[in-house]
Amino acid sequence: MKALKSYFYPVRLHDYERSDLFPNHFNNEIAGDRISTIGFENRFRENAQESVEVYLEVVFWKLYSQKRIRQGGTSRIVDYVLGNSIEPKRLYKAIRRFVEVPQKQNLQNIRDSLGIRTNVLAIALTFPAFLAPEKYPMVDNNVARWVNAHHAEHNRHRQARLTPFYLGYTSLRDNDFSNYIDWVHWCNEMAQILSERTGVIWRPRDVEMAVFTAERKNLELNIL
Numbered sequence: 001m002k003a004l005k006s007y008f009y010p011v012r013l014h015d016y017e018r019s020d021l022f023p024n025h026f027n028n029e030i031a032g033d034r035i036s037t038i039g040f041e042n043r044f045r046e047n048a049q050e051s052v053e054v055y056l057e058v059v060f061w062k063l064y065s066q067k068r069i070r071q072g073g074t075s076r077i078v079d080y081v082l083g084n085s086i087e088p089k090r091l092y093k094a095i096r097r098f099v100e101v102p103q104k105q106n107l108q109n110i111r112d113s114l115g116i117r118t119n120v121l122a123i124a125l126t127f128p129a130f131l132a133p134e135k136y137p138m139v140d141n142n143v144a145r146w147v148n149a150h151h152a153e154h155n156r157h158r159q160a161r162l163t164p165f166y167l168g169y170t171s172l173r174d175n176d177f178s179n180y181i182d183w184v185h186w187c188n189e190m191a192q193i194l195s196e197r198t199g200v201i202w203r204p205r206d207v208e209m210a211v212f213t214a215e216r217k218n219l220e221l222n223i224l
Contacts, residue, residue, distance in 0.1 A: 080115025
Protein backbone atom coordinates (compact mmCIF):
# COMPACT_ATOMS: atom_id res chain seq x y z
CA MET A 1 0.00 0.00 0.00
CA LYS A 2 2.86 2.36 0.81
CA ALA A 3 4.47 1.69 -2.57
CA LEU A 4 1.21 2.17 -4.47
CA LYS A 5 0.47 5.42 -2.65
CA SER A 6 4.03 6.57 -3.48
CA TYR A 7 3.58 5.97 -7.22
CA PHE A 8 4.68 9.11 -9.06
CA TYR A 9 5.05 9.43 -12.82
CA PRO A 10 4.20 13.01 -13.84
CA VAL A 11 3.93 13.78 -17.56
CA ARG A 12 3.28 17.00 -19.48
CA LEU A 13 1.90 15.89 -22.82
CA HIS A 14 2.36 19.37 -24.27
CA ASP A 15 6.12 18.83 -24.01
CA TYR A 16 5.87 16.81 -27.22
CA GLU A 17 7.64 18.95 -29.81
CA ARG A 18 4.92 18.45 -32.44
CA SER A 19 1.95 18.78 -30.12
CA ASP A 20 0.58 21.69 -32.15
CA LEU A 21 -0.28 19.22 -34.93
CA PHE A 22 -3.00 17.74 -32.73
CA PRO A 23 -5.68 20.22 -31.63
CA ASN A 24 -7.48 19.08 -28.48
CA HIS A 25 -4.73 16.53 -27.75
CA PHE A 26 -1.26 16.64 -26.17
CA ASN A 27 -2.53 19.37 -23.88
CA ASN A 28 -3.02 17.49 -20.59
CA GLU A 29 -0.70 17.58 -17.63
CA ILE A 30 -0.83 14.33 -15.65
CA ALA A 31 0.08 14.91 -12.02
CA GLY A 32 1.52 11.42 -11.85
CA ASP A 33 -0.18 9.85 -8.84
CA ARG A 34 -2.42 6.81 -9.14
CA ILE A 35 -5.68 8.77 -9.46
CA SER A 36 -4.48 11.10 -12.23
CA THR A 37 -2.86 8.21 -14.07
CA ILE A 38 -6.09 6.21 -13.94
CA GLY A 39 -7.83 9.27 -15.35
CA PHE A 40 -5.43 9.20 -18.29
CA GLU A 41 -6.06 5.48 -18.78
CA ASN A 42 -9.82 6.06 -18.70
CA ARG A 43 -9.61 8.82 -21.29
CA PHE A 44 -7.72 6.47 -23.59
CA ARG A 45 -10.35 3.74 -23.29
CA GLU A 46 -13.20 6.18 -23.85
CA ASN A 47 -11.69 7.38 -27.13
CA ALA A 48 -9.69 4.39 -28.36
CA GLN A 49 -12.10 3.38 -31.10
CA GLU A 50 -12.52 6.86 -32.54
CA SER A 51 -9.27 8.77 -32.03
CA VAL A 52 -5.84 7.80 -33.26
CA GLU A 53 -4.37 10.70 -31.29
CA VAL A 54 -4.95 9.00 -27.94
CA TYR A 55 -2.63 6.18 -29.01
CA LEU A 56 0.09 8.68 -29.85
CA GLU A 57 -0.38 10.36 -26.48
CA VAL A 58 0.16 7.01 -24.74
CA VAL A 59 3.39 6.48 -26.71
CA PHE A 60 4.74 9.85 -25.57
CA TRP A 61 3.55 9.19 -22.00
CA LYS A 62 5.36 5.85 -21.99
CA LEU A 63 8.61 7.33 -23.29
CA TYR A 64 8.41 10.51 -21.22
CA SER A 65 10.96 9.53 -18.58
CA GLN A 66 13.53 8.76 -21.29
CA LYS A 67 14.42 12.31 -22.26
CA ARG A 68 16.92 11.35 -24.94
CA ILE A 69 14.48 9.31 -26.99
CA ARG A 70 10.99 10.51 -26.10
CA GLN A 71 10.74 13.04 -28.93
CA GLY A 72 12.28 10.96 -31.73
CA GLY A 73 10.71 7.71 -30.52
CA THR A 74 7.26 9.27 -30.49
CA SER A 75 7.72 11.00 -33.84
CA ARG A 76 8.73 7.78 -35.61
CA ILE A 77 5.44 6.21 -34.56
CA VAL A 78 3.50 9.40 -35.35
CA ASP A 79 5.00 9.50 -38.84
CA TYR A 80 4.14 5.86 -39.48
CA VAL A 81 0.59 6.04 -38.16
CA LEU A 82 -0.26 9.26 -40.00
CA GLY A 83 1.73 8.43 -43.13
CA ASN A 84 -0.03 5.09 -43.52
CA SER A 85 -3.46 6.36 -42.48
CA ILE A 86 -3.69 3.82 -39.66
CA GLU A 87 -7.23 3.91 -38.33
CA PRO A 88 -7.94 3.82 -34.58
CA LYS A 89 -10.23 0.83 -35.04
CA ARG A 90 -7.34 -1.15 -36.53
CA LEU A 91 -5.19 -0.35 -33.50
CA TYR A 92 -8.04 -1.13 -31.14
CA LYS A 93 -8.74 -4.46 -32.84
CA ALA A 94 -5.08 -5.49 -32.67
CA ILE A 95 -4.83 -4.65 -28.98
CA ARG A 96 -8.16 -6.30 -28.16
CA ARG A 97 -7.00 -9.45 -29.94
CA PHE A 98 -3.89 -9.57 -27.76
CA VAL A 99 -5.97 -8.98 -24.64
CA GLU A 100 -8.04 -12.02 -25.58
CA VAL A 101 -5.13 -14.19 -26.78
CA PRO A 102 -1.72 -13.02 -25.46
CA GLN A 103 0.55 -14.60 -28.03
CA LYS A 104 3.64 -13.32 -29.84
CA GLN A 105 1.88 -13.07 -33.20
CA ASN A 106 -0.80 -10.87 -31.69
CA LEU A 107 1.92 -8.75 -30.10
CA GLN A 108 3.54 -8.47 -33.52
CA ASN A 109 0.25 -7.24 -34.96
CA ILE A 110 0.28 -4.37 -32.46
CA ARG A 111 3.86 -3.52 -33.39
CA ASP A 112 3.03 -3.68 -37.09
CA SER A 113 0.11 -1.30 -36.60
CA LEU A 114 2.42 1.19 -34.86
CA GLY A 115 5.35 0.78 -37.26
CA ILE A 116 7.64 -0.65 -34.57
CA ARG A 117 10.26 -2.54 -36.57
CA THR A 118 12.18 -4.29 -33.81
CA ASN A 119 10.90 -6.98 -31.45
CA VAL A 120 10.82 -4.72 -28.39
CA LEU A 121 8.09 -5.25 -25.80
CA ALA A 122 7.53 -2.20 -23.64
CA ILE A 123 5.66 0.27 -25.87
CA ALA A 124 3.39 -2.29 -27.54
CA LEU A 125 2.58 -3.99 -24.23
CA THR A 126 1.60 -0.68 -22.66
CA PHE A 127 -1.62 -0.76 -24.66
CA PRO A 128 -3.11 -3.99 -23.25
CA ALA A 129 -2.54 -2.53 -19.78
CA PHE A 130 -4.35 0.67 -20.78
CA LEU A 131 -7.19 -1.20 -22.46
CA ALA A 132 -7.59 -3.90 -19.79
CA PRO A 133 -5.84 -2.85 -16.54
CA GLU A 134 -8.03 -5.31 -14.66
CA LYS A 135 -6.13 -8.08 -16.43
CA TYR A 136 -2.79 -6.73 -17.67
CA PRO A 137 0.10 -4.90 -16.01
CA MET A 138 2.69 -2.99 -17.98
CA VAL A 139 6.28 -4.16 -18.19
CA ASP A 140 9.59 -2.31 -18.47
CA ASN A 141 13.19 -2.50 -17.30
CA ASN A 142 12.24 -1.33 -13.79
CA VAL A 143 9.84 -4.24 -13.43
CA ALA A 144 12.33 -6.67 -14.94
CA ARG A 145 15.12 -5.61 -12.58
CA TRP A 146 12.82 -5.99 -9.57
CA VAL A 147 11.65 -9.43 -10.73
CA ASN A 148 15.21 -10.59 -11.29
CA ALA A 149 16.28 -9.44 -7.84
CA HIS A 150 13.22 -10.64 -5.88
CA HIS A 151 11.48 -13.45 -7.77
CA ALA A 152 12.65 -16.21 -5.42
CA GLU A 153 11.22 -14.77 -2.21
CA HIS A 154 8.07 -13.40 -3.84
CA ASN A 155 7.26 -16.78 -5.39
CA ARG A 156 6.72 -18.16 -1.88
CA HIS A 157 3.11 -19.15 -1.26
CA ARG A 158 2.20 -18.31 -4.87
CA GLN A 159 0.66 -20.51 -7.53
CA ALA A 160 1.74 -18.06 -10.25
CA ARG A 161 5.52 -17.93 -10.38
CA LEU A 162 7.79 -15.15 -11.52
CA THR A 163 10.70 -16.09 -13.77
CA PRO A 164 13.78 -13.93 -14.32
CA PHE A 165 13.97 -11.85 -17.48
CA TYR A 166 16.90 -12.36 -19.84
CA LEU A 167 17.71 -8.65 -20.10
CA GLY A 168 20.02 -9.36 -23.00
CA TYR A 169 19.49 -5.91 -24.56
CA THR A 170 18.98 -2.37 -23.38
CA SER A 171 15.25 -2.99 -23.75
CA LEU A 172 13.00 -6.01 -23.24
CA ARG A 173 12.66 -8.17 -26.37
CA ASP A 174 10.73 -11.19 -27.60
CA ASN A 175 13.03 -13.55 -25.71
CA ASP A 176 11.57 -12.00 -22.53
CA PHE A 177 7.97 -12.62 -23.64
CA SER A 178 7.39 -15.81 -21.64
CA ASN A 179 8.68 -14.01 -18.52
CA TYR A 180 6.20 -11.22 -19.25
CA ILE A 181 3.37 -13.76 -19.36
CA ASP A 182 4.52 -15.14 -15.99
CA TRP A 183 4.55 -11.56 -14.68
CA VAL A 184 0.95 -11.08 -15.88
CA HIS A 185 -0.21 -14.20 -14.04
CA TRP A 186 1.65 -13.23 -10.86
CA CYS A 187 0.18 -9.71 -10.87
CA ASN A 188 -3.31 -11.15 -11.28
CA GLU A 189 -2.85 -13.47 -8.31
CA MET A 190 -1.35 -10.69 -6.20
CA ALA A 191 -4.17 -8.30 -7.11
CA GLN A 192 -6.72 -10.80 -5.85
CA ILE A 193 -4.85 -11.38 -2.58
CA LEU A 194 -4.24 -7.67 -1.96
CA SER A 195 -7.89 -6.85 -2.67
CA GLU A 196 -8.96 -9.40 -0.06
CA ARG A 197 -6.46 -8.22 2.54
CA THR A 198 -6.58 -4.43 2.19
CA GLY A 199 -10.22 -3.70 1.45
CA VAL A 200 -9.07 -1.79 -1.63
CA ILE A 201 -9.73 -3.10 -5.13
CA TRP A 202 -6.35 -3.81 -6.69
CA ARG A 203 -5.87 -4.30 -10.42
CA PRO A 204 -2.84 -6.10 -11.87
CA ARG A 205 -1.89 -2.65 -13.16
CA ASP A 206 -1.85 -1.42 -9.54
CA VAL A 207 0.42 -4.28 -8.50
CA GLU A 208 2.77 -3.23 -11.29
CA MET A 209 2.61 0.42 -10.14
CA ALA A 210 3.69 -0.68 -6.67
CA VAL A 211 6.56 -2.80 -8.01
CA PHE A 212 7.64 -0.01 -10.40
CA THR A 213 7.72 2.40 -7.46
CA ALA A 214 9.54 -0.05 -5.19
CA GLU A 215 12.29 -0.49 -7.75
CA ARG A 216 12.69 3.22 -8.44
CA LYS A 217 12.57 4.28 -4.78
CA ASN A 218 14.31 1.24 -3.27
CA LEU A 219 11.31 0.26 -1.16
CA GLU A 220 10.97 -3.21 0.32
CA LEU A 221 7.76 -5.05 -0.53
CA ASN A 222 6.44 -7.44 2.07
CA ILE A 223 6.13 -11.10 1.12
CA LEU A 224 2.48 -12.10 1.46
